[in-house]
Amino acid sequence: MIPLVYFIFLSAFLFCVGIYGALTRRNVIGILVSIELILNAANINLVAFNKYLGTPDGMGQVFSLFVIAIAAAASVVGLILIIAIYRDRKALFTDGFTLMKE
Numbered sequence: 001m002i003p004l005v006y007f008i009f010l011s012a013f014l015f016c017v018g019i020y021g022a023l024t025r026r027n028v029i030g031i032l033v034s035i036e037l038i039l040n041a042a043n044i045n046l047v048a049f050n051k052y053l054g055t056p057d058g059m060g061q062v063f064s065l066f067v068i069a070i071a072a073a074a075s076v077v078g079l080i081l082i083i084a085i086y087r088d089r090k091a092l093f094t095d096g097f098t099l100m101k102e
Helices: 004-024 029-052 058-089
Strands: none
Touching: 004 029, 029 058
């Protein structure tokens, strides 16, 4: 059986990679992928803590499914906004998003 600490380290690593990617990427699609990494790190924590410390009712998995559904909805809304801005500005980099300055 794999110890809980391994899952926590994996989740922390994914979270750190996601934060680094979200803060350093200039491409908007890369930022969305980084946000998905952060949410996947949260899912790993939810499932791991439910397995090792939780009750047998599976609430960690239920919360994980809610996080997956919310992440899918956020990705769809984000991609719709990116497509709308790209049609207007022809840019996918965050430097080209100056809609509020005009």
